[in-house]
Amino acid sequence: MNYDIVVPPTADGSAEVTLVSWIKEVGSPVKKGEDLAEATTEKITLYVTAPADGTLHEINVPVGEKVRVGQVIGVMVG
Amino acid sequence: MPYEPAFAIQERILEARMRDRLPSTIILQENSSVFTIGRTGSRSNILASADELQRLGIEVLEVNRGGDITYHGPGQLIVSPLLYLGDVDLNANQYLHRLEDVLIDLLSTFGIRTYKKKDYPGVWWNQAKIGAVGIAVKHGYTFHGFSLNVNLDLAPFNLINPCGVSQMLITSLHQILGHEIPITEIKEKLHEILVETFSLSMRDVSYKEVQEVLVSGNA
Numbered sequence: 001m002n003y004d005i006v007v008p009p010t011a012d013g014s015a016e017v018t019l020v021s022w023i024k025e026v027g028s029p030v031k032k033g034e035d036l037a038e039a040t041t042e043k044i045t046l047y048v049t050a051p052a053d054g055t056l057h058e059i060n061v062p063v064g065e066k067v068r069v070g071q072v073i074g075v076m077v078g
Numbered sequence: 079m080p081y082e083p084a085f086a087i088q089e090r091i092l093e094a095r096m097r098d099r100l101p102s103t104i105i106l107q108e109n110s111s112v113f114t115i116g117r118t119g120s121r122s123n124i125l126a127s128a129d130e131l132q133r134l135g136i137e138v139l140e141v142n143r144g145g146d147i148t149y150h151g152p153g154q155l156i157v158s159p160l161l162y163l164g165d166v167d168l169n170a171n172q173y174l175h176r177l178e179d180v181l182i183d184l185l186s187t188f189g190i191r192t193y194k195k196k197d198y199p200g201v202w203w204n205q206a207k208i209g210a211v212g213i214a215v216k217h218g219y220t221f222h223g224f225s226l227n228v229n230l231d232l233a234p235f236n237l238i239n240p241c242g243v244s245q246m247l248i249t250s251l252h253q254i255l256g257h258e259i260p261i262t263e264i265k266e267k268l269h270e271i272l273v274e275t276f277s278l279s280m281r282d283v284s285y286k287e288v289q290e291v292l293v294s295g296n297a
Contacts, residue, residue, distance in 0.1 A: 008215070008217075020118070033217065038117065040116075040117040040118055040144045041144060041171075042118060042145065043143075043144040043145050043199045043212050043213065044144045044170050044171070044174060044213050044214070044215065045116075045117050045142055045144045045213070045214035045222075046214075046215050047215065047216040049216065049217060
């Protein structure tokens with residue numbers, strides 16, 4: 001089953017954040033809740049975490065790009 | 079306490095908090111001298127040479143809060159609320175600004191009038207910054223928080239572009255009031271303001287007590 005990896009909706013809904021790192025690589029096994037990526041505004045770091053146990057299958061957004069809260073930035077296979 | 083072991087403790091408490099093994103927890107600490115660089119920061123904002131930093135005994139660390147470079151040292155109170163944003167009914171941006179409000183309220187009890195500055199997060203007195211904010215959020219739980227310059231030696235700020243801004247003025251309670259303020263006095267007033275702001279019922283616990291919970295559950 002595929003699971004979307006989504007920027008968490010903890011910031012203001014309109015906020016744009018910058019993806020600053022992918023903590024896991026494509027193909028890495030991950031457990032539900034593990035950190036996958038970090039996104040940041042000027043003073044807030046948001047952790048994007050794994051929605052399920054599985055493998056990081058696809059990274060859609062490279063480091064350095066702006067993303068929106070709620071945006072899908074990758075796919076996991078569980 | 080040095081920054082790295084202090085932050086390791088914060089991460090362990092966060093893990094325990096996320097598993098509901100600990101209630102909302104607010105960590106108060108003072109660090110030994112260190113420049114920390116947040117996720118949007120760069121070492122190019124350090125103006126001193128590595129030799130000079132070594133001579134002064136100032137460490138440099140890259141850390142996972144938002145923001146650029148800042149200085150921490152003895153006499154600066156660092157406050158890290160580990161709260162669940164759903165519990166306080168705020169999103170991350172609102173929470174960040176609420177922390178600034180906490181600082182403004184706290185400083186007003188000392189007769190110091192401070193304000194927020196658009197596009198420059200933190201708390202300001204005249205044109206100088208007295209308190210800094212920078213948070214991280216994981217699964218809706220917050221960590222990092224804010225720092226307040228109480229009796230901090232401000233000289234090391236001259237060795238960096240604080241928050242990536244050159245010529246930024248930094249001040250402290252000591253500098254404004256002209257005398258030292260006991261950190262315990264700050265903590266007592268802060269306790270009251272945090273209770274009111276976040277509707278918490280709080281009691282002071284030592285690190286030893288927290289450690290017992292962490293060890294007992296192998297958190």
